[in-house]
Amino acid sequence: MSANIALSIQNISIAFGGLKAVSEFSMELPRGCLYGLIGPNGAGKTTVFNLLTGVYKPDTGSVGMGKMRIDGKKPNQIARAGMARTFQNIRLFGELSVLDNVRTAAGIRTRSGLFRTLFRSPLHVAEERAVTERSLELLDVLGIRHRRDEQSKSLPYGDQRRLEIARALATEPKVLLLDEPVAGMNTQEKMEMRGLIQSLREQFGVSILLIEHDMGLVMDICEQITVIDHGVTIAKGSPKEIQGNPAVIEAYLGVPDEEDPIPAADRAPSEETN
């Protein structure tokens, strides 16, 4: 695999009790890219994320990061190898403070074991300081440093999503999987996030794969988009190519009926799909 590819996914599939949730999914994420993964509800997008991050083991195929094969490994091993994610349904450490959420993730990059911790060895003290320092900087970048001591579960929704991203970045990832990062945000917040996500690549040197339903955002910032429906990849290409692809339109809107009782001129203007 070439040195420029951060993540290589080859033909992964998984079936749950006879139902194939993901079929022959392949993708290559180059270094520093920003790719999108879209599809109608229930298409299997989050399942792909779960396959990549080790929550599920693929029935077939392989996933590689750099020289290492990561399919079949446990989630924490994959995270340490450099793949981080956010969750569609937000999974914060609710009772912990905003800062502690991030520090927990940053802490995986320390080397001190139990004894060094219990006896507060100089290495441990240095590492804890480093963890706190980096965590605060991350909160800064995501604009939530002022909430550092608040309990994370009491944060407003948009800030919770930012915290998830800060936490994922704390693990020093090479690949970042964002699962609906702007879901539920208002237009203003979405504008901010747009710029932020794009800047992450330079600031942190990560390759980003994004699941989103906000087509505007996806078409705007993603370099390449993969569309899946019922677990099958139905299109892959640049935003322009995807927008014009009939298979994609069909997947989202359905095939128009031959005998539509409402004449075209009388149909209501179609709503923006989100």
Added chain:
Amino acid sequence: MKSVQERVAALRPNPAVSIGQSIVPFVVAIALAFLIDKFVGPAIGATWAKILLDVGIAILLAGSLNVVNGYAGQFSIGHAGFMLVGGYAAAWLTFYGSVHWFGTKETYGGFLGDGQLLFVGGCILGGIIAALLGVLVGLPSLRLRGDYLAIVTLGFGEIVRVLGQITDRQPKNMKVIKEQTMGELANNLGGAEGFSQIPGYTTLFFVYVMAFVLLVLAYRLKYSSKGRELLAVRENEIAAEAMGVDTTRAKVVAFVFSAFFAGVGGSLYAHQLGALDPKELGFMKSIDLVIIVVIGGMGSITGIVLGATILVVLPEVFRSFADYRMIVYALALVMVMILRPQGIMGVQELWETSLWRKLLGKFRGAAK
């Protein structure tokens, strides 16, 4: 942005200062324990001194359980099993060892004399054996879901009790004891009658040294990356895994840590009571400890101290209502779960609560 490891070199503390800060709390602990033993104990009279000692042991036991149940949010209800194992190991060493090496069954030597050193060795041995057992039990079972883990730890506690009851009888005749090696005597732990005539080495000093040491270590653990891993496991195990935390390993380490201190606690318990009865250290004892952790506050160190104090002192004060003690506990448990499930303190320490900050603010305001 710089990685964590890239920053470490620049943030290293002055080694002398760091080592000093590391050791000072332990020195203070030993000094405080000494003061309690030599001054507070005699000052409050024998009855209250015993209560104080019981509180200390309860703090040690509940504090260690807190690391597993409170920090990591796991449901272990077999803590008494570790106490029993630790107690047996320590008693084996001090009782048979005393006969072999000091020629007596009584306590031997003065402060920090041979006898007490043997006792300290026994406590540590008890802790180590309990910790090893913790690895054995924890590794396979900490993968299980909460309610299943509860049953397995319960079962483990019962298995230890049963095994204790089928050990060989304890010879009390010194001549008979001397004829056998320590190794041969390893299974003579008293069987169903229990192990008795254990020399009474436990004093306020030893109890509070161990209790304070545990409190210091528990505090340091909580406010560290390793501790946050445990709290994360409790909050959202799936997210913790996704963030790189080896959740099984974290849980096992917590389990082994707590088992060690339970073993030490068991040893202190045995050498205070003078006897070790497997039936006494079964399910009910484990539940007693769980009650302290739940009511005091799952995850709060100050909560544990509070809980241990209340739950040891109250029954002594209301002795005449002994019949109703467990009923009151039971109702308290149900009420707490319905009305304030996080316990009195929750996961916060006393100094983190808003009440404390308010009082502190008023105090500072008044001082001006």
Added chain:
Amino acid sequence: MSSSLTAGDLLQTTINFLAVGGLYALIALGYTLVYGILRFINFAHSDIVAWGGWIALTVASGFGWLGAGSPAFALPVVLLMTMVICAVMGVTIERLAYRPLRKAPRLNVLITAIGVSLFLQNVGLLKKFFGNRPSTISSLMENKVLATIGGVQLRLFDMMTILLTLILVILLERFVYRTKMGRGMRAVAFDERVASLMGVNVNQVVAVTFALGSALAAAGGILFALRNDLRMTADSSWVLLGLKAFVAAVVGGIGNVRGAAAGAMLIAFVEVFVHRYVIAAFPDKPWVGQLQDIYVFGILILVLLFKPSGLLGKTTVEKV
């Protein structure tokens, strides 16, 4: 107990096994029904079993049926009345202690159940209630020898246990799989939210579940007390009985009615047969006779490590 293994011995052991298995099944069903619906282990279940035995004693002595010359219908009447009383107890406990925690984390309900268990145990100890001395209800009905086959006596209590268990389990199976309420129970066990959206009255289903489980527990308690002493409510023999029945439910596949019965038979098999023949195989090691509890927990641990969903259970996948 002789260590010879004759055919008669085999028959006696088999009868023993069936009776013990039946007993465990009755109690295990209560655990499995409640776990299936609410996903929590009702620690207080074993205390309903204990109270069943004691309430039976109270009722029987109230009617003056203890002692020689008790009428033949004494036992059935006491059994029925106790089952009803315990059913009411179960529903009340659920209403007061568990329903407020319906949405709470499972661990909290577990702790509450422990609290309820302690409460029942210790209230039962009070002199006003049942006191702290053991008693007996075997005088309710004479343990007649019904027949003698090959030197082995078939006694009434054993036969009754087996018969009663069979009847109650079949009735329960009918109820869960053939009635509307039973369908409701299965729906709630599958997915509570969806079931309530489909019009199932979840509170009612839960109440019925507790009523059934507690009634069966009462039957189990009475049968247990007939074969052994009636120990005080805080005695560990009840806790152990409940624990083993719970292990049976888990081993068979918790949440699964047939699983509970299957698990109960397995546990009883190990306890009775394996135990009996291990003792016979090691006559010189008296401590071997104390190992029943370890066998049972050993099986539990093996099952939980290798097939946590139990022998007849299905694995569920958590949505991430």
